[in-house]
Amino acid sequence: MTSFAVQRSGRPTTADELAPLAFAGYAHFTAMQVRGGRIRGLDLHLERLRYASTELFGEAVPDDRVRALLRAALEAGPADLSLTATVYSTAGEFTVAGPDAEVEVLVRTGPAASGPRGPLALAAVAYERVLPAVKHVGEVAKTYFLRQAVEQGFDDAAFVDRRGRLTEGSIWNLAFWDGDAVVWPEGELLGGTTMGIVRRQLDRLGVPQRVEEVTLADLPALAGAVVMNSWTPGVAVHRVGSVSLPEAPSFLAVLHQAYEAEPPTSP
Structure with a gap:
């Protein structure tokens, strides 16, 4: 049982x-x-x-x-x-x-979970979390904006700070692809554990990556986007707000390869 x-x-x-x-x-x-x-x-x-x-x-x-x-x-x-x-x-x-x-x-x-299949459409929401570096429970806004996004025909929400930078999703980290390198958004956000796993394994695999500001206006020049959290190292995002993005299967493959390269341990 x-x-x-x-x-x-x-x-x-x-x-x-x-x-x-x-x-x-x-x-x-x-x-x-x-x-x-x-x-x-x-x-x-x-x-x-x-x-x-x-x-x-x-x-x-x-x-x-x-x-x-x-x-x-x-x-x-x-x-x-x-x-x-x-x-x-x-x-x-x-x-x-x-x-x-x-x-x-x-x-x-x-029960074990693996997240949605994707690709996802994210509503762009102006919001900055309090104590963003802490994964705290006082997060009514995340569920509120998720539900608002679904009512508007999206799958979830992505947050935009006061400087116009995309930072993170409701329960997700964001990552982008320029065709050669992984681009992590710069801003005040929660550094996820899956994000940390992927970043250190990308270094070991020799995959280029960098941190830089990403705005909605920057998205058309990018080759792909994903969300990630403890469920999964990558679910494709095909739209943020009104901006469409390619699914970039090679990007997803790189992220999943990096995650799988991390050896699991027992507590």
């Missing part, structure tokens, strides 16, 4: 324990796909949690402890699954953390 887990500090959690978290907005998380009990870019997930915990709470759960909690959750489920680790403080929100506040980790598992 297949079973998934919701664990707090390594043990099954109860409804009473979850109730204070139901509407909590001061927490951060990382999401990953587990295959065969192993995780690609585990070091990047741990780094993300350390950074965000220090930023939000002034302290971080030690890596060894986080890894033990991940292992406990994986042991309760199948070899292939989705896993989300959420870190929060027992002080809650709208308060100043006192000396008795503790930083806790909630680990939740569910």
Whole structure:
């Protein structure tokens, strides 16, 4: 029988324990796909949690402890699954953390996922996330703009900052292709773990890449675009706003090759 887990500090959690978290907005998380009990870019997930915990709470759960909690959750489920680790403080929100506040980790598992097939059409939305370098839970705008985009006939949304730069998607990183090199958008955005995996493996594969500003006006000169997140290293984007883009299958192939080159590890 297949079973998934919701664990707090390594043990099954109860409804009473979850109730204070139901509407909590001061927490951060990382999401990953587990295959065969192993995780690609585990070091990047741990780094993300350390950074965000220090930023939000002034302290971080030690890596060894986080890894033990991940292992406990994986042991309760199948070899292939989705896993989300959420870190929060027992002080809650709208308060100043006192000396008795503790930083806790909630680990939740569910069915494995691989994302949409694409190609996708993205609405261009003027929006800048608060604390963009932190993958925090206070993200009502992402779902709001996603739903607005779907109502307008798009699949999802891409964000444009006050300088007119494309930065990221609702739950995605953006990447572009000029025909020879991967172009990562410059701006205030969340550096995804899949993005980190792909970037370091592209370096090892000798594939050119660079970071530069990308605006809607720049898109016609580019040869392709994708979105990526923990589900997948690349889903083709064929339109952003009113601007069409080629699907660039060779670009997708390079990104998937880079991702597959990353050796998965066990927690």
